[in-house]
Amino acid sequence: MIRALLIAGFGTLATALLGLAGNWLSQILRLRKGQVVGGVVICGLLLTLVGAVALFPKDDAEERPEEAGAVPATSLAELAPELLDERLLTIDDSADRPSLFASRPDGTSRTLVWDMPDSWPAAIIPGKDDLIVSAPWEERSTDRLEVFSSQGRFQRALTSPAALESDTSPTYAPATKRVYFIRQSWRDTGNGSRISAQSRLMETSPDGFGAPQPISTPGFEMRTASVSVDGRTIAGQCVDKEDDSAQVCLISLGKSGVKRLPQNEQAAPNEVSISTDGRYVAYSSPATNPYGETQVYVYDSRTGATTMVTRLAGFNGHPAWAPKARKPCLAFSHFERPQGSSIHVTCLSQEPVTVAAAPIGSIPVWLP
Numbered sequence: 001m002i003r004a005l006l007i008a009g010f011g012t013l014a015t016a017l018l019g020l021a022g023n024w025l026s027q028i029l030r031l032r033k034g035q036v037v038g039g040v041v042i043c044g045l046l047l048t049l050v051g052a053v054a055l056f057p058k059d060d061a062e063e064r065p066e067e068a069g070a071v072p073a074t075s076l077a078e079l080a081p082e083l084l085d086e087r088l089l090t091i092d093d094s095a096d097r098p099s100l101f102a103s104r105p106d107g108t109s110r111t112l113v114w115d116m117p118d119s120w121p122a123a124i125i126p127g128k129d130d131l132i133v134s135a136p137w138e139e140r141s142t143d144r145l146e147v148f149s150s151q152g153r154f155q156r157a158l159t160s161p162a163a164l165e166s167d168t169s170p171t172y173a174p175a176t177k178r179v180y181f182i183r184q185s186w187r188d189t190g191n192g193s194r195i196s197a198q199s200r201l202m203e204t205s206p207d208g209f210g211a212p213q214p215i216s217t218p219g220f221e222m223r224t225a226s227v228s229v230d231g232r233t234i235a236g237q238c239v240d241k242e243d244d245s246a247q248v249c250l251i252s253l254g255k256s257g258v259k260r261l262p263q264n265e266q267a268a269p270n271e272v273s274i275s276t277d278g279r280y281v282a283y284s285s286p287a288t289n290p291y292g293e294t295q296v297y298v299y300d301s302r303t304g305a306t307t308m309v310t311r312l313a314g315f316n317g318h319p320a321w322a323p324k325a326r327k328p329c330l331a332f333s334h335f336e337r338p339q340g341s342s343i344h345v346t347c348l349s350q351e352p353v354t355v356a357a358a359p360i361g362s363i364p365v366w367l368p
Contacts, residue, residue: 072353076106079347079355080329083322088331089113090361091120094340100152102367105322105331105345107358114152119143121318123172123179125206126368132158132170132179132206142166145181147206150367158208164188164197169224172206173231174368179206180215180225180234199223201234201251220249220258224270228278229323235274235281248272248283250301261299262306269297275321275328280348282309282330284317292316296332298348309352312336312344318363331357331364 073079088105091098100114122131129150137144137157143166145158159167161183169182183202186194201222204212217238223246224236231253238249238258246268248261261269267287274281281299289295292313299306310316314336322329322345329347334356343358358364 076357087367089365091363105357121365123170134168171225171227173227176231179204180227226274229276233278236272271317273319276323282319309346320364333362
């Protein structure tokens with residue numbers, strides 16, 4: 001409507017001005033009235049047409065309604081409705097002690113699974129839904145990998161580290177049926193204290209058959225591990241042996257060498273998670289940003305681009321990729337005072353979209 005009025009006003013003004021000019025010219029050139037009127041009308045129409053062409057493209061771009069799917073989602077049902085049927089494990093630390101709950105990603109159908117897990121997050125073994133966690137081993141005052149049922153019942157010990165070793169950060173590759181983890185070695189400094197001496201990337205069988213074997217990471221020590229579904233790529237926080245800087249590294253199993261992700265050497269990235277197909281690597285970082293204390297970033301190994309995918313206040317981290325989403329989506333922890341911890345979901349697109357999901361919970365893990 002506004003555009004039409006502008007065009008009409010432009011045409012009327014142009015015609016009036018041409019009329020005055022035509023009347024002046026007719027007196028000078030002694031033209032007949034019909035010739036003047038005809039020329040004025042034709043020129044007015046031409047100028048109106050020019051004005052319409054000039055006005056239409058810009059206004060169309062401003063007023064055209066966004067195409068279907070382009071409007072930012074405001075809920076998980078709009079963003080990724082297929083995820084509403086999935087199950088998510090989260091820690092509720094709002095009570096006196098942490099408790100593990102299973103629910104839909106939006107927080108509905110919430111049930112207590114484990115009233116006090118010894119450690120979290122866990123690696124899930126599909127089919128059995130067994131949980132592999134790093135748990136305290138009181139006999140040797142260290143941590144070992146243990147297998148629990150999805151209801152929190154102890155099944156078996158998976159590793160047996162030495163007294164000054166701890167096994168942490170378990171991750172499982174369904175295609176190869178291998179468990180990967182970090183074995184941290186400590187050095188006793190006396191007076192009941194110890195310091196980190198070395199960390200190694202290890203692999204073993206989920207049944208505990210055979211001794212765990214180390215995986216070479218030349219030039220770096222891995223501190224955490226996350227493996228793709230096909231078992232070909234491991235991502236995790238790593239430390240450069242020369243300058244002790246924390247970074248994010250990618251390891252292609254079966255190939256030599258470790259790849260450092262770009263532009264995060266000074267930002268102490270942590271909580272690294274690789275997507276099921278191995279293409280994307282998500283991690284949290286306290287790198288300077290105008291939104292909050294920490295944000296979640298995603299590295300695309302195909303394009304080499306790194307994107308900050310969250311823009312929220314407070315602390316954002318512990319990303320976990322959804323295994324059955326139609327597009328790359330991840331759940332993550334969001335903590336902001338005084339609301340406490342909650343779960344949000346981000347899906348990748350040209351502009352990543354984030355929505356609030358479960359109102360209570362942290363450190364999400366998807367059930368396969």
